[in-house]
Amino acid sequence: MSGRQKSRGRGPRRPRGRPASAPTRVGESLTLDVGKVAHGGLCVARHEGQVVFVRHALPGERVIAEVTDGTTKSRFLRADAVQILRAAPQRVTPACPWSGPGQCGGCDWQHTSVDYSRELKAQVVREQLQRLAGIDRQVEVEALPGESDGLHWRTRVELAIDPAGRSGLRAHRSHRVVPVEECAIAVPQVAKTGAFSGQWPPGVTGVDVVVPGVGEPVMVTLPELQPTPSVRERVVTASHGTHDLDVSARGFWQVHPAAASTFVEHVLQELEPRPDERVLDLYCGVGVFATFLADRVGPDGVVVGVEGDERATEEADTNLASARADVHLVCGDVGEVLASPVIAEELGQHGHQPHADLVVLDPPRTGAGRQVLEAVAALTPRAMAYVSCDPAALARDLSYAAELGYELHSLRAFDAFPMTHHVECIAVLRPHAGEPMEHSILPFEDRRESGRCRGDGPV
Template sequence: MSEDWTGRVLELEVGDVAHGGHCVARVEGRVVFVRHALPGERVRAEVTDDRGKSFCRADAVEILEGSVDRVEPPCPMSGPGLCGGCDWQHASMPAQRALKARVVAEQLERLAGLSWPVEVESFDEREPGLRWRSRVRFVTGADGRPGLRAHRSHDVVALDDCPITMAGAAEAGLSRTARPGTEFEVTEDSRHTVHVAEIRPGGRPKQLQGGLAVEQAAERTWRVDAHGFWQVHPAAATTFAEVVAQWADAPAGGRVWDLYAGAGLFASVLAGQVGGEGSVVAIESGRRAVRDGQSTLADLPQVQWHCGRVDRVLSTVESAADVVVLDPPRKGAGGAVVETIAAAGPARVVYVACDPAALARDVATFHGHGYRLRDLRAFDAFPMTHHVECIALLEPTDTP
């Protein structure tokens, strides 16, 4: 067992970015994942976590030679030992996108064997990267004040504001006091109505304010559970629906699948493409999301809703599809679902992914089943954090 480095301060040459909001450095034969640093910097970093594995984690506490991409973090609560909600507050917005592009490219290379040029696009022409977060869960600390947890810790950092969160949601969530451990799930919808649910430790959610979010996206008004899934950045839903529509290009009268459909954002645009003679099989496991989708898309009877797990429901639906759209949770679709999609023989698969590692693993599986990556767009849908959203187009390998 090697010596525990926790608490030790290391002088490091910081190397490339890695998935998860940190950079890689090497010292004495060990890998150190450094937060609050940027590639090319020389820093003093304090080891925060050493479990005796081949790697340890550290926070850059002093910048000896800074990167040209370094900026003053817009949030005063961002930094070593402080709020763990953001990862890249200390990087300029273009640099954040470049870091995320490298991560996506690296995951595709490592997990799918693909060398793919990646560019991460911004939603926000003004580039502040602030006040975009429409959904957030604050937690109450030992002193009864709400905030967010420190990185990889249960400790709560009390906050007066969260500058990436929309103003109404930040105000509503952070102005409360409650029993330690109480969580406040806050949503600010398209109309800037704020919804708050309280979740006591071990308790059921109690709606304190609102509950039914009204969202404007893809040329439609959606009435959805304020605490169910919806894209967090206000520009994301419409942008993603446009890309999905463009790449899906579903034929009139066609048969299309929308897997992990949520309230049917993509089903709505696909239904317009296939028309009344076609069908969109929308599969979603959340009962409430299905109900919200059924009522919002009541004018589109070609959308056939199935409430259940994709892997189970797919075995009961017809086995052929002209186009498949999927937007799975972070862990991805997995081998069995990818295999079923490929077996349905779609001309195009549009894959919306919130984790590039899961996307790369599933793309590798698609490759093994006769589908290749044809196009990829990546979006900075979560500025200041390490998260990035990708949309991939896959086609049968023999497509010209």
């Protein structure tokens, strides 16, 4: 049940003291002059003093937009541009016939070129950095190797099944399934599996298709009747070798085939791990960064990985079984693990408190947050690499890091999700010049201990 109960025998009762709901504006048509780009694949417009976030528009256009969410009292409205009265010169015909108002919600920028979409993403990153972190920096969103037109790159696709048994993708901000015959941003092997065609039997609610770096495509139907299989992904770097890693077919992995290799190469180049160093890999997943870091720090070095997902931690243990370094994997909430004695035990002491020479953070979209960054700063690393898929969360966390004595040393942004609003940023932080690398840390008895996973599972 929701928080509001139903009344029997009469209309819904309104709690005392609360004003009546404001009239909805959903379905209204508005003529708008579109302004700058906003975070989330939207552009900003105004109508009679109310902010409107418009999808399927471009800066500088004049459009007729249909309101999709909001009331007369809402701080802002959401709308779809359903008619273009004055087109921007960058507007193109979408490559996908299922892209547009009311259709598939997977892509945000099919109506412009991939080059211009990268300019829009760069504007968003710059604006978030300036607004949330006070950082004024030029940003270029770079194409990944092998990228050209922004199409045919996605190696993992999650399809939903509608009540008629047809597969498709969900509409924007909706559970409604839009049946499609193919996906323009997916690699061709996805369609060849037959996942888009045919009739799915009753009870099947979704289909996940994975085209791994090694081996044949895999389809997993939902709900799962069998254990989820693992697939093998290959990470190839120009300077640091190649590793194959096992990962669940439904686990987290970068969906662009060049993403993992590019990110590993850049992180290692910026951090410059040295033999014998102690490295902390937070939100380590199946160990993609930890595997290459272990090669660099060598047999006298230490790599500690922390991951909240038990299946991913088990796979990381497999992937790192033959690592050259002393590797420790901890399964648990990152914040709780950092606040427990576990980190000191695994990293070892430097003076009277635990210490890491390098830290890699690859948090979920919500970011790491103040608590995690305070704990990381207390480890006094000489450098940290922060891998982020959300520029707003990154900017917020960079502001926390600055308060803790770490400044932005370098930033690169990669178009790991062409045609969508998503962008991957890698920020490298180092101590402020002249900043003493000493930070207060709670005594161990004041911290909460969390569980951890080793090679034989949770202990």
